[in-house]
Amino acid sequence: xxxxxxxxxxxxxxxxxxxxxxxxxxxxxRARAVASPQDPEAFAAALQGCTVQHWRxxxxxxxxxxxxxxxxxxxWGVHLRMTGQFLWxxxxxxxxxxxxxxxxxxxxxxxxxxxxxxxxxxWWIPPGEPPEAxxxxxxxxGPEPLGPDFTPSYLQGRLHGSARPIKNALLDQALVAGVGxxxxxxxxxxxxxxxxxxAGQLRLPQLERLVRALVEVLETSIGAGGxxxxxxxxxxxxxxxxxxxxxxxxxxxxxxxxxxxxIERQKLAGRSSHWCPNCQH
Numbered sequence: 001x002x003x004x005x006x007x008x009x010x011x012x013x014x015x016x017x018x019x020x021x022x023x024x025x026x027x028x029x030r031a032r033a034v035a036s037p038q039d040p041e042a043f044a045a046a047l048q049g050c051t052v053q054h055w056r057x058x059x060x061x062x063x064x065x066x067x068x069x070x071x072x073x074x075x076w077g078v079h080l081r082m083t084g085q086f087l088w089x090x091x092x093x094x095x096x097x098x099x100x101x102x103x104x105x106x107x108x109x110x111x112x113x114x115x116x117x118x119x120x121x122x123w124w125i126p127p128g129e130p131p132e133a134x135x136x137x138x139x140x141x142g143p144e145p146l147g148p149d150f151t152p153s154y155l156q157g158r159l160h161g162s163a164r165p166i167k168n169a170l171l172d173q174a175l176v177a178g179v180g181x182x183x184x185x186x187x188x189x190x191x192x193x194x195x196x197x198x199a200g201q202l203r204l205p206q207l208e209r210l211v212r213a214l215v216e217v218l219e220t221s222i223g224a225g226g227x228x229x230x231x232x233x234x235x236x237x238x239x240x241x242x243x244x245x246x247x248x249x250x251x252x253x254x255x256x257x258x259x260x261x262x263i264e265r266q267k268l269a270g271r272s273s274h275w276c277p278n279c280q281h
Contacts, residue, residue, distance in 0.1 A: 001082045002060065004145065004178030005221035010086060011057045013235035014064070017088045017111075021052040024106045033100040033113065035121040036134050046124045047076060047103065059141045059177030063131050077123035077135045078113075084120025087112045088235045141177040145214050150176060152207040159199040159207075166202060166210075167195030168269045179214070183221065185249045185274050187214035194280045195273040196266070248274040 002010070026044035028034055034043045050066040050073035057063075060080070066073030078084075084100075089110040095102060101113040101122065113120065125134045132138045143149035158175055159166075169175055170184040179187075188195050190213035193206060202210070224245075247257055252265030252274055261278040 001180055002080050002084075003180035003183055004057075004060065005183070005218055005224075007057055007060050007062065007080065007178065008222050009225050010080065010235070011055050011062055013088075014052075014055045014062065014086065017235055018052045018064075019054060021103075021109075021111065022105050023047050023050050023052065023103050025104045027102045028100070029095070029102070030100040030115075030118055032118060033115065033120060033122055036123045036125075043122065043124050046074065046126075050074075050076075052076070057178075058138055059144070059173060060180075061135065061138060063135075068127075072127035074127045074129070075123075075125040075131050077125060077131055079121050079137070081115070081117070081119035081121065083117040084113065084115040086235050087114055137173075140174050142173065142175045143177065145176050145179060145211075145218060150211065152204055152211050155202075155207045155211065156204055159202065162200040163198050165196045165268050166193060166199045167271075167273050169199040170214075171269075171271065176214075179218075181271050181273075182246070182249050183214070183217055186247055187217045189248045189275060189280060190214075190217055192280050194277075195268060195275050248276060250274065 026047050028040040028044055031040045034040045037043055037046070047066070050068045053065040053067055055062060055064045062078040062080075064076045066076055089112060092108060092110070095112065096114065098114050098116045099112055100115045100118065100120065103111045113122070123131075123135050125131050143154065159169060162169065167184055167188060170179050170187070171181065185195065187210065191206065191209040193202065193210060248263050251263045252272075254263050255261065256263055256276040256279060259276065259278045261276055263274055264277055265272055265274050267273070
């Protein structure tokens with residue numbers, strides 16, 4: 001599943017390419033791609049005639065404000081889930097079998113949503129309603145890891161007395177929004193903390209290292225356009241470049257890039273975790 005850097009990469013691409021995009025026509029090919037309203041035709045009718053404004057990201061969600069006839073057109077929300085991706089097309093091209101939603105402007109330029117696994121979702125939020133009122137997942141999100149509220153003291157308070165592994169805690173979107181398997185592994189390596197360490201046992205200096213490491217890893221990946229793992233593509237169909245320099249993720253049995261010790265792999269709560277037994281204590 002795309003994580004914060006991949007979703008942020010998509011957000012930036014959408015902001016560059018679709019700000020001011022006047023939606024003239026919408027076709028929904030797969031009804032399950034639309035979470036709200038329940039009728040896909042109502043979703044298409046709501047977006048037609050609207051102009052896309054700025055895009056923002058909240059966790060792994062994308063949200064754009066819409067303008068309609070100079071007024072409020074509501075909001076358009078998107079979650080890519082596992083394999084959802086947007087593709088921008090200047091010229092007509094036949095849709096592939098995994099095309100779920102197509103949007104065109106009057107000049108024939110197209111924004112296409114492709115989703116192999118069909119788990120991605122879209123929402124239209126009526127004018128006057130906050131996105132959280134319709135997109136229930138937004139209400140359960142913790143602070144942004146790149147924002148001012150994600151601090152060592154915040155983590156210390158939330159993790160106090162917790163026996164669950166710190167890796168599992170980082171995957172909890174109610175604790176910190178947007179972090180998934182890749183960047184949890186990478187940030188724990190950078191902080192020198194083993195993934196199965198009970199979260200409540202981490203001292204403040206360790207949490208300070210973890211917060212700093214997570215921010216650095218996320219910013220590095222955003223700069224690389226995300227990672228190549230999990231079929232991620234940006235609006236041009238290009239892979240991210242972070243995966244080739246991953247320290248531990250998907251490198252089980254390979255030598256640590258820092259010390260040469262074999263990277264270990266273990267399942268935690270059903271998810272693969274990777275770490276260096278020498279560099280992480």
